[in-house]
Amino acid sequence: MSTATPTPEPTPEDISRGLAELERHLDQQAPPLPALPPARPVETGGETKRVQRLRAEVAEAHLLADLQDDTAPLLLDTAKVRKRRKAAREAARLHELAQDPAMRAYQAARMRRLLVTAGMVSLSLALAWSTAGVQTFAADGAAAWSPSWVFAWLVEPFMSLALLVVVGARAYLATHGQPIHSPTLVRIEWLFLALTLGMNAWPYLPWSLPTGETFSFSRLVLHVLGPIVAVAIVTALPIILAAFTGLDHNDTGRLTGLTYSANAHDPVRAPGPDLVRLIDRARTLIATGELPEAPSAYRLQRVLRCGMDDARAVRDALNHPTAN
Template sequence: MSIATPTPEPSPDDITRGLAELERHLAAQPPTVAAPPPAPPASPVQAGGESKRVARLRAEVAEAHQLATLQDDDAPLLLDTAKVRKRRKAAHEAARLHELGQNPAMRAWQAARMRRLLVAAGMVALALALAWSTAGVQHFAADGAPAWSPSWVFAWLVEPFMSLALLVVVGARAYLATRGQPIESPTLVRIEWLFLGLTVGMNAWPYLPWSVPEGETFSLSRLVLHVLGPVVAVAVVTALPIILAAFTDLDHTRTQKADQGLTGLTYSANTHDPVRRTGAEPTALIERTRTLIAAGQLPATPSANKIQRALRCGMDDARAVRDALLAERLA
């Protein structure tokens, strides 16, 4: 078993020599240069020397200036859209039709057409009313005859020949009334009332209370239903000559405006000035607007609102001035 030999402690001279050798070693080594800190990343620059963000902001500002300049121009508002042109066309057509309707020849043509329509409708109503009463007259004229017997068949002819005779009288009076020559004959009037009275009587007689057969009860509705046709015929024969006489007395040269003395509507401008606008004042307003434009107080193409505020005039006058100035610029 070996015994470890203790290491002698260095002496002060040994420490001094060690430090001197370490200094010589460090002095012989080349100096170390510290690396510079990394530079921040450069922003992307366009070819013109501006970044994309600056260029984008510059374009946005330029666009805003252009929009601010153009939004005061009312020229787009003066253009007619498809809907406005459609309405203007319809209004123009309505005005032309109204003007044409005031022409005496057109008024006479309209009256003649309406008169023909009324006469045709009245004659159709009269024919249908007489045809309606044919069944009632046949029931009265047959007087209980067996079906398809000679009396029963000839009973169907009673109403038609009376109706044809009545239509001859009524048709003649109606036609001559349309020609301005109404027939005022008491004889024809009595003939009309005779035929109509016979028709009403023959339709109503079997259904009157004292004519109802035994075992049946009186029915007011049946009576009214059977006299309806003759009553309509009486109404048509009475009313048609009166209507045609009124058409004959029409004066097609008179208009509603002349009859009623109507005047055109007036309009008071919505202005703050105490003086009402006259017809010659828009010209003076145009001159004042030109002066304000030359002085720089109004833009070259001012809107109606700006003109109204600057001149303190009515909005209608402001629109007239705006349109006049725009027409001058476009001329």
């Protein structure tokens, strides 16, 4: 029986030698690669990159110079200009609205109501202030919480209520254009006010002070302050309301307002004798509804493109057509 001879293991040199032979065999078997064409030179026209950058910069400068001569961007309004123009237009419309007779009547009625309310509140507080002084006079030294002392607190309130009835009625009717001119009511008001003033001042006059008590002028003034304020309000309120009643809200000649010149886009014509044409044009605009029935001088000046003097003359002619 024969035994097999063991195969020796390859050494690293054998493996390297075998790989080298395998590479040579593959190189012999592979087809040859085609030859590459020669590289073509890049055509730059003889210009370097620096020349090209400079040429682009010059072309850009020419374009910017052409666009810089265009003034179209300067004609556009900025946000600040639009804001100012909006504020100016709003101010002009508010000024025009202030000349409207209805608006002037509304403002006068609102102010009149405010003044009457403030006057009546002040009168009520002044009469309430004098209540303590009247109570001291009416109690005449009565003990605290005695019937005389308690009823003394009611003297000033019922006089004040009677006075407020008279003053309130006169104020209400005056605000509605029907002022009361009655000497009897005036005497009643002064009677109540004189009683209130006298009862407040009497206990603090020098001859009414208890023995040993020093007279104080400041304390006297403090106690008569309420009646004095009441007298002032009752005296002034009818005069103020009578002045409001005499207001003529349709007389635009009293409150024409400031005279505004037109801007560069709306030239103002100097006052001239050609008023007939302006009056006819204003009447035409009133008939078409573009102007109100009684336009103000400012509105006429703006619509007719005339001077303020001519606008006032046209306004007067429209308000008093028989004068022409």
